[in-house]
Amino acid sequence: MEKETKLYTLIIFSENRAGVLNQVTNVFTRRQVNIESLNASPSGIDGVHRYTITCRADEDAIRTLTLQIEKKIDVIRADYFEKNEIYVMEQALYKIATPALLADKEISKAIRLLGGRIVEVNPAYSIVSKEGLPEEVRGLYDRLQAKGCVLQYVSSGVIAVTKSRREELAEYLQQRDEACRTGR
Amino acid sequence: MQNELLTGAEILMRSLEAEGVDVLFGYPGGAIMPVYDALYDHRDRLHHVLVRHEQGAAHAAEGYARVSGRAGVCLVTSGPGATNTITGIADAMMDSTPIVVISGQVGAQLLGSDAFQECDLVDITQPITKWACQIRRAADVAAAVSRAFYIARTGRPGPVVLDFTKNAQTELAPYVPARVEAIRSYVPEPATPPEALEQAAALIGGAARPLVLVGQGVTLAGAEEELRSFVERLDAPAGCTLLGLSALPTGHPLNMGMLGMHGALALNRKTQECDVLVAVGMRFDDRITGNVATYARQAMKVHFDIDPAEFNKNVRVDLAVPGDCRKTLRAVTELLPQGDHRAWRESFAEAADEERRTVVDPQTHPATGPLRMAEVVRCVADVTGGDAVVVTDVGQNQMFAARYSRFTKPRSFVSSGGMGTMGFGLPAAIGATFGQEGPVVLFVGDGGLQMTVEELGTIMEQSSPVKIVLLNNNYLGNVRQWQALFFHRRYSFTPMLNPDYEKIAEAYGIPATTVTERGSLAEAVALMMRAHGPYLLQVAVMEEDNVLPMCCPGNDVDDMLLTADDDGLQ
Ligand SMILES: Cc1ncc(C[n+]2csc(CCOP(=O)(O)OP(=O)(O)O)c2C)c(N)n1
Numbered sequence A: 001m002e003k004e005t006k007l008y009t010l011i012i013f014s015e016n017r018a019g020v021l022n023q024v025t026n027v028f029t030r031r032q033v034n035i036e037s038l039n040a041s042p043s044g045i046d047g048v049h050r051y052t053i054t055c056r057a058d059e060d061a062i063r064t065l066t067l068q069i070e071k072k073i074d075v076i077r078a079d080y081f082e083k084n085e086i087y088v089m090e091q092a093l094y095k096i097a098t099p100a101l102l103a104d105k106e107i108s109k110a111i112r113l114l115g116g117r118i119v120e121v122n123p124a125y126s127i128v129s130k131e132g133l134p135e136e137v138r139g140l141y142d143r144l145q146a147k148g149c150v151l152q153y154v155s156s157g158v159i160a161v162t163k164s165r166r167e168e169l170a171e172y173l174q175q176r177d178e179a180c181r182t183g184r
Numbered sequence B: 001m002q003n004e005l006l007t008g009a010e011i012l013m014r015s016l017e018a019e020g021v022d023v024l025f026g027y028p029g030g031a032i033m034p035v036y037d038a039l040y041d042h043r044d045r046l047h048h049v050l051v052r053h054e055q056g057a058a059h060a061a062e063g064y065a066r067v068s069g070r071a072g073v074c075l076v077t078s079g080p081g082a083t084n085t086i087t088g089i090a091d092a093m094m095d096s097t098p099i100v101v102i103s104g105q106v107g108a109q110l111l112g113s114d115a116f117q118e119c120d121l122v123d124i125t126q127p128i129t130k131w132a133c134q135i136r137r138a139a140d141v142a143a144a145v146s147r148a149f150y151i152a153r154t155g156r157p158g159p160v161v162l163d164f165t166k167n168a169q170t171e172l173a174p175y176v177p178a179r180v181e182a183i184r185s186y187v188p189e190p191a192t193p194p195e196a197l198e199q200a201a202a203l204i205g206g207a208a209r210p211l212v213l214v215g216q217g218v219t220l221a222g223a224e225e226e227l228r229s230f231v232e233r234l235d236a237p238a239g240c241t242l243l244g245l246s247a248l249p250t251g252h253p254l255n256m257g258m259l260g261m262h263g264a265l266a267l268n269r270k271t272q273e274c275d276v277l278v279a280v281g282m283r284f285d286d287r288i289t290g291n292v293a294t295y296a297r298q299a300m301k302v303h304f305d306i307d308p309a310e311f312n313k314n315v316r317v318d319l320a321v322p323g324d325c326r327k328t329l330r331a332v333t334e335l336l337p338q339g340d341h342r343a344w345r346e347s348f349a350e351a352a353d354e355e356r357r358t359v360v361d362p363q364t365h366p367a368t369g370p371l372r373m374a375e376v377v378r379c380v381a382d383v384t385g386g387d388a389v390v391v392t393d394v395g396q397n398q399m400f401a402a403r404y405s406r407f408t409k410p411r412s413f414v415s416s417g418g419m420g421t422m423g424f425g426l427p428a429a430i431g432a433t434f435g436q437e438g439p440v441v442l443f444v445g446d447g448g449l450q451m452t453v454e455e456l457g458t459i460m461e462q463s464s465p466v467k468i469v470l471l472n473n474n475y476l477g478n479v480r481q482w483q484a485l486f487f488h489r490r491y492s493f494t495p496m497l498n499p500d501y502e503k504i505a506e507a508y509g510i511p512a513t514t515v516t517e518r519g520s521l522a523e524a525v526a527l528m529m530r531a532h533g534p535y536l537l538q539v540a541v542m543e544e545d546n547v548l549p550m551c552c553p554g555n556d557v558d559d560m561l562l563t564a565d566d567d568g569l570q
């Protein structure tokens, strides 16, 4: 019986220590869940790292997986979210051939219509930048690719913030710091 | 005094002493020599046990930890010394055993250069440790050690690796004693929602046919008394996992024996009849559940555990009670009315009788034929009165020891559960002699003994009073049994050509005898237990004996073979 899979986004906060990313991705490997995108960066809080990971899984798997990640000593918190609970964004760069861009008006039209910005032009190539939902970013790529003008394409992992009205991490850290101070 | 500068190695010694460490299991080598040099001046307070192989150090630390409840400590060199501990580290991770492995490492300036005996132990052990950390500066030693012990022993315990670079061992720093008592990113004990306790009490109190599953979590929490009060208040039959065995005395009227693949027939059958299943500090391993899809489907399940990642991992539960089970059991017991489940309890007798007639009596009291493993274990239990710590290796010897030993004290059964590590027994038994005062009996097979047989040298040197009962069937018996049941008796590489074990023991100065006759068994066991110091008792047992009953892999938990004539192959 195949379980229903969905796209989930995990938001993970950890202490800024060597090897945490390895430990996090290792849990995915063991549970045989493929990571679709991964972003790691400093969070707004000093010394705290933030990981945003998207993957497809069934809810039982994602729940256990999230708890197994949170269990790592240096991981402060791990939570998983469905699409409607978060605001997501992706950034992409498209390097395209300038001669093609000049020869085919449809290309610059597509860039404009789909919200791309041309950030560099020289006789050999041009660079287009775009941010948006993952499917939008991919959409522009597909259009350009159909024109055969793409020299390079890169997209960042998805980044996401929760739509919750409470800033749970900040509250949680305050509570943990307090617990550490009082030794309880 | 405050500003006195010490080497990192000396700081390590003082930090270990501050943690209350009194014994280390180790083996020296180039990258850990400064530590061994410092140890030379501390050898009166820190008793160092020189093992004969680093795997032995890790298992000995496990044995020490399992009987004492305190973290066992290993000290090894870099590279091969470090990698030799890996089996023990993985074993400790699976079985939630607190050990701290301190390994030497090349100097920080050489890291990543493939220097002599450099090996990235931290990365290798990350998935099989609770925490792994590299110490690169002498000033970090005290804090890292305290953190390591705090992590190893708190919450759900587990192994910790401290990889200690050579420069950090020799450099100077002030010794600032550290006492880690909390870590921001680590919550050892999850909060227990009060409503979970109330719901648990309501569910459990309302049960008509409750069944309690006792795991090692009870032992780890030191909750043996709380468990006992709980099952007595509930008046519910209880079964123990392999590692939960000594958490409830064998003779307790509510203790129905062991669960799982080679567990008690009555327990496994009743698992499919109970209406409320109460799991305490166990993780629904596949050796317990058999086919998970059909496991206790009819029952409401309540799971007490300190590790939230265990809830709904293997088996879906209706109610999770996170927290230290010493506290949660006590709280739930207080909310429970005195139960009376006499009819339900007594309904276990039918299957228990059937098992006694078909399996237990013929195996423990055979009138004729070769000696059986079961009767040897039973004989040892009779002689010790269940007073000894029983350590096992892995295989048939382990299952017979688990089924037929008697336990009267907490922390008196030591076995490799989750990993099933052959070679665990002998070094773990050595460790157990350092972790408590009482007698230690090891049951080991002819295969497993040879996996870490070099530790007889450690026994010789330490005069460790390990009573080794070698159950020699000239087979890798457990695998042979599976070949008999599932591979048409094709005994592919399981017959064992054995050496003369008495001579081996003799070479190490360990008294030894061999028993081949039923008539001389009891006397030989009594002699072994009376002897001072180590002893090897080899028993020539039936070669093709089978551990029964058996729930074959993947079968429903109540579908157990009672004789090996049943065809496991169907
Ligand atoms: C390190 C290791 N290798 C292989 C196995 C697989 N295995 C499990 S039991 C067993 C046979 C053990 O034979 P022996 O030690 O003679 O014990 P017996 O079953 O005969 O009592 C084997 C090979 C294991 N558990 N551990």
Ligand SMILES: [Mg+2]
Binding pocket: B445, B446, B447, B471, B472, B473, B474, B475, B476, B477
């Ligand atoms: Mg054998």
